[in-house]
Amino acid sequence: MSLRGAYPALALFDLDGTLLDSAPDFVATLALLRARHGLPPIAPERIRPHVSRGARAMIKAAFPDHDEAAREALVQPFLDIYRGELSKHGAPFEGVEAMLSALEAEGSRWGIVTNKPEALARALMPLLGWQERCAVLVGGDTLATRKPDPQPLLHAARAVGVAPADCVYVGDDERDIIAARAAGMPSIVALWGYRLDADDPVAWQGDVMAEAAVELLDPARWP
Template identity: 40%
Template sequence: MTDLRLRPQGVLLDVDGTLVDTAPDLVQALNLALSDFGLPEVSLAQMRHVASHGSLALVEAGAPTQPQAMKYELQQALLRHYARINGQHCVLFAGMAELLKELEQSGIPVGVVTNKAARFCRPLMGSLGIESALVSIVCGDSTLMAKPNAAPMLLAAQQLGVAPEDIWYLGDAERDMQAAVNAGMVPVLALWGYLGEQDDIDSWPVEYRLNSPLELVQLIRNRG
């Protein structure tokens, strides 16, 4: 009997840093917020590794010496700007369009599980033209608890109609790998994502590491 874990029966993807290169939009929104308050802007290269970790993490990295009250104001400004520019400069990561096509042709359902709020995630999926390819779109406010809690992962599994143990979850952050483990899924690290020098990936609960989405395309073809 074939070991189903050798070939996913369903695939779930993180959004920021795994499916989509959203850092350009997120950092632009941060810089617009910093400019609103007369604070110095930051570079994309400086902030790229933070882009997977949400708006507050971006503010903490971009204005670390500001008092908490100011950081809150900056976060709210960042979110306002991001709502306006969301999707303007971001693209699917190289090889991701091919992966989505391969999954569709192979009859493997695919979805996303992200901590990004639905008001940002769903319009982004639409602007990228991939919403119809996704069987499940579970956002940060789709369940009471976000990743690394298992709740959003299990909701997505239910929507895919696939047992959690037969689903591969691709992400680029430690909480993604932990969320996969918590839900009983196969944790797959996307090495093309927003990993920084501070990330000790060898200590994360990772079953597979991929350098490119095309590696998963090839694996599916080889094990089909």
């Protein structure tokens, strides 16, 4: 029996912590950055929960004794090192490739809306084999605003020509669910992603909560 139409017309995803387990790349990046300052590598579990919150959150976790100004001075060196570590250590989460293939097979399109700088996100696409498959990519600096503002999600929907209500946004951070709600898009909480111990994903009030990407092979799991 054909499942065509059961998936959303456009599935939009966060990148780090949702499609891509990029934490190992960031751990390697921070090890190199700390080495420049005469510091040993930091345990991966200290970094992983902060990945979805961006460079500054990871730098704060890796350099807890630095003040805000000193940490801010590390942002550009962090990004410069990270460019050299792109996709060397990380990989798509288990089930992601199968999920994307299932969407494509049933005629759905998919794209990425991330707070990662657009140039870095685009640089990842050929490394992952996604450059011809991703219908739209919106980065954190593509527009004047970024998530949790809904404009990046709305921009992605307009670019593909799909109404927001016919999209679904999938993300592992509260800002993803806030942005989806404000954009009028159903949402899925990616519980397989990165979270702090204090996070309560139930309180985010996403439409669906998925423990693993493989669950989304079932069109009935999509809102």
